[in-house]
Amino acid sequence: MDMMKTLTALVSAFGPAGDEGEVSRVIEQLAAPYADEISRDVMGNLFCRKKGTGPKVMFAAHMDSVGLVVTHIGEDGIVHAGPLGSIRPAEVLYTPVRFKNGVRGIICAEVEADVDKLKPADLLIDLGASSGEDAEKLVSVGDAAVFDTPTVQTDGRVISPCLDDRAGCLALLLAMERIGETDNDLYFVFTSQEEVGARGAKTAAWTVDPDYGIAVDVTGTDDEPGARHRASSRCGSGAAVKVMDRTVICHPRMVERLLALAEERGIPAQWDVLQAGGTDAGPIHVTRSGVYTGGVCIPCRYAHTPAALVALSDITACADLIAAFAESKLEKEC
Ligand SMILES: [Zn+2]
Known part of the structure; x- marks a missing residue:
């Protein structure tokens, strides 16, 4: 193997x-x-x-x-997400994610948010959609997403999500x-x-x-x-x-x-x-x-x-x- x-x-x-x-x-x-x-x-x-x-x-x-699960889709097309397992907002912000159907997005938070005070339930996912209607064509409430970062090998070590x-x-x-x-x-x-x-x-x-x-x-x-x-x-x-x-x-x-x-x-x-x-x-x-x-x-x-x-x-x-x-x-x- x-x-x-x-x-x-x-x-x-x-x-x-x-x-x-x-x-x-x-x-x-x-x-x-x-x-x-x-x-x-x-x-x-x-x-x-x-x-x-x-x-x-x-x-x-x-x-x-671990991953995130969609809890709500806003009228602006931004997806609200909660944690699946233990994740810390400061460690996952601006990480690309992918859903089971292949849809991709990025973990984000409100622009003015104080990163240190963010709770996992404050996390958002930006799918690039311009409206709630658009976003609903891509994902549904209850869908889960996982980190979509690369797997690389470096000098006997592996880095991977x-x-x-x-x-x-x-x-x-x-x-x-x-x-x-x-x-x-x-x-x-x-x-x-x-x-x-x-x-x-x-x-x-x-x-x-x-x-x-x-x-x-x-x-x-x-x-x-x-x-x-x-x-x-x-x-x-x-x-x-x-x-x-x-x-x-x-x-x-x-x-x-x-x-x-x-x-x-x-x-x-x-x-x-x-x-x-x-x-x-x-x-x-x-x-x-x-x-x-x-x-x-x-x-x-x-x-x-x-x-x-x-x-x-x-x-x-x-x-x-x-x-x-x-x-x-x-x-x-x-
Ligand atoms: Zn484990």
């Missing part, structure tokens, strides 16, 4: 929270050669199973991205390709609606009823300018093994096990302690009577902005660590 080619296919697919179908079709095609069974559920989760007789392991990477979490989807796909012989019953789940509260992972984890859960997502870094240690990982320093975020405290034996596997296989790894944000690990670990849960994360600068940045070597390290865990000798108890 060519990494850049696959990543480009993944980030080009339209997939705001709640409308992940296009992303899921791209992934299904890429995953098909490595899965024994592929299915979907009502929430839009995509399950790719590699059957085994051993303990059940669920890996989860979310397909959806929706690396959160297409980079994680890529890591899962690469891992599926790399996994050797194992008895473990493996479920690679590409989840829906993570950006609005990890909703897809809730039903997915209930369905799979796994013995082990691992969320594969991006994580905040401590090497953004002025990061002040609110996150611990560094871009380019390897797979970030989740210790905690706002929604989960990973099982200590999962953290130990993942770090030991990384050491054994010579995979670059680091700790991930995140003070804000959550992942699919949140709902997975509290499913039914609890699941041994961990996280394998890709350090990502500027997530939820039109230009996030990750190191390709970190995606590779995550794929290697996921494959190592998938192949490892597991019992029902951690």
Whole structure:
């Protein structure tokens, strides 16, 4: 699997929270050669199973991205929009966006607006329309838009709008390709609606009823300018093994096990302690009577902005660590 080619296919697919179908079709095609069974559920989760007789392991990477949703179309043709997921107005102003039907626009605000005081619900989208009637021919209330900025590669790094979490989807796909012989019953789940509260992972984890859960997502870094240690990982320093975020405290034996596997296989790894944000690990670990849960994360600068940045070597390290865990000798108890 060519990494850049696959990543480009993944980030080009339209997939705001709640409308992940296009992303899921791209992934299904890429995953098909490595899965024994592929299915979907009502929430839009995509399950790719590699059957085994051993303990059940669920890996989860979310397909959806943040975006904006049309709330009102003004008589002047300006579209009023609200956030889908967590976005900060100052970080997204004057970003080009695209709708599912291919219509393009630009995020803007009222000319006199104080940017620092703008709320996500104050955001507007200019489609270039000259009247409300014109704009209504292009989009409707309820339509969603995603950032329409380019994906570029630069010295081992990628800059792209929706690396959160297409980079994680890529890591899962690469891992599926790399996994050797194992008895473990493996479920690679590409989840829906993570950006609005990890909703897809809730039903997915209930369905799979796994013995082990691992969320594969991006994580905040401590090497953004002025990061002040609110996150611990560094871009380019390897797979970030989740210790905690706002929604989960990973099982200590999962953290130990993942770090030991990384050491054994010579995979670059680091700790991930995140003070804000959550992942699919949140709902997975509290499913039914609890699941041994961990996280394998890709350090990502500027997530939820039109230009996030990750190191390709970190995606590779995550794929290697996921494959190592998938192949490892597991019992029902951690
Ligand atoms: Zn994410």
